[in-house]
Amino acid sequence: MLLDRQAIGDLALGAAFLGSGGGGDPYYATLLAEAELERRGPFEVIGLDALADDALVVPCGWIGAPTVSVEKLPNGREAIDGLRRLEEIMGRRIDAVIPIEIGGSNGLAPLFAAARLGIPVLDCDGMGRAFPESQMAIFNIRGLSACPSILTDASGSLSLIETDDNLAHERLARALSVAVGGIAHLVEYPLTGREAKDHAIHGTITAARDVGAAIRTARGRSEDPFAAMFAALEATGLYPHAGVLFDGKITDIERETKDGFSVGRVVFESFDGASRMELDFQNENLMARRDGAVVAMVPDILTVMDRETADSITTERLKYGQRAKVVGAAAPAILREERALEFVGPRAFGYAQDYIPIEEIGAWLKP
Template sequence: MRIDRTALADLACGAAFLGSGGGGDPYYARLLAEAELARHGAIGLVALEDLADDALVVPCGWIGAPTVSVEKLPSGRETVAGLRRMERILDRRIDAVMPVEIGGGNGLAPLTAAAQLGVPMVDADGMGRAFPESQMAIFNIRGLSACPSVLTDAGGSLVVVESVDNLAHERIARGVSVAMGGIAHMAEYPLSGRQAREHAIGGSVSAAIAIGAAVRRARGGGGDPFAALFDALRRSGLYARAGVLFDGKIVDLERETRNGFSVGRVAIEGFGEDGGRMLLEFQNENLVARRDGQVRAMVPDLITVMDRETADSITTERLKYGQRVKVVGAAAPPMLREARALDFVGPAAFGFAEGYVPIEALNGWDAGR
């Protein structure tokens, strides 16, 4: 498969949903990728099983507060600069790039480098959605090192990080991103092809493209984009259950940039007399959804706020008072629901007292929904 302009637009739509509110708005990443498509043509998308055992695969994406990215735009040179330095450190050429997370703008981030380096992007990622911290990648959960990693910014600064463990790496990299103005590009978790096959979440890029295509076709044909979305999620094999958690209007919003994250909460009032109220808490990504005090979804399951008419996903930095929205939930990929994974990406990892309960159990969804 190759990513052309149509597939790019579909990827942007699908990745925005899979970001669970985070990963950065894909709009500007899409513009950068469109410019590269115009220069270099369609970009190859390679399946995990087609990677050679000794291939060098480098995941990459942006680290920092999405609220900063709205005003501090990338130059377009950060990605390649970081990957070129990675090649010098490892003394070999990169064979393929991969999104460190499929969510939001980070799902598109490697495309610029893929085009300029003349390498494909792998149909996989490290999170199956977006998470706010680097050590929440499946690669760390499976015991792989994030280092060496390379951070770059729009002004040309570059920092190489070597750390004692991946939690220390996250703290150091987060501090560097703050010093770089609140956001930076990071290449991390360099992998062999064999490691990528064994540990990456395969098929997530093509799943995002299929999600976007389904929504696009529904809109164009006068169909229900939400029904199309749910069908595409089920067909992906990664997101088995999905549905609407709430339907209403944003009536209150608290948001601030703190320690390199966008953190806050949003209150949504339901339509009608019995509509109730839903409260979402977020740290870059939406973490927990409570309706009238009862949990309806929690990490690692996906929680995405969407325009109730167009089914456009709304990232946390784009939330505004008065928006009429649907809150949509989806089951996380099975790898993220394993007991060891929940230690890193479950509710306790974000300071919530509740133990993890799957979204389908919280909402009475059966496997076919």
């Protein structure tokens, strides 16, 4: 599959939704991708079947607070420096890269580095959405090591991390990301081709592109972009339930950049003032309560979208007065397994709450 300019735009739209508010606003990554397209032509994305079992596959993406990424620009060499150094350490070439998370700008970020290394991106990712912490990747859930991992930043520093403990790895990488100013590039969970085939979440780049294409097409035809997006999500087979959980305007927002994350809470009120929604976030939206009752929670996807255009509004872009729909979607089944919920379920984020699938709660607004 080759991604041209339109496909990049679609991927950015879809990844922004799958980011569940996080992963970074894809706007800057889209500009970079368009510039790279001019230089080198379309990006190559291949299926996992094309990969040898002994291939070296490397997930990568940005770590830090999206609030910082909006203001602190990269030097453009972070990903490639990290990947090249990993090649030195592993003593071999990298055969393909994958987004550590499909959500937000991290769904696009590996495309440039891959293009520059002359290698493809695989049609998969490590989270099926975006999550704030490294150990929330499916590769950790399945018992693979994050290390050796390499963190690089805009100043040109490079840090290699080696530990058997993926939680310690997250702590170390997070501390470094804070020390370099709040945002850094991370190459982690180096995989064999076999491990990528067995554990990565397949088809998510295609899925994100399809979701974005549905929104774009509906807009072009002046149809409802939300309805088109829900149909596209279901058609992916990965996100089988989706719908609107709230429709209103933002009446309150608390947000701080803390311990390397953007954390806070946003409050919505319906236009008739009769209903209210609260959404907690740690980079990503985690938990939605409507009139006091929980209506959706991690790992299900929760994204705030402009109610007219269906543009996703990442957590660092939330503003008082925005008129928005809060959209929920079922997470890929792989993230709802018992072992996965230990790392990405509500208790992993400190909630005294068992996971209830979004479609079981069934608190969709009527279309």
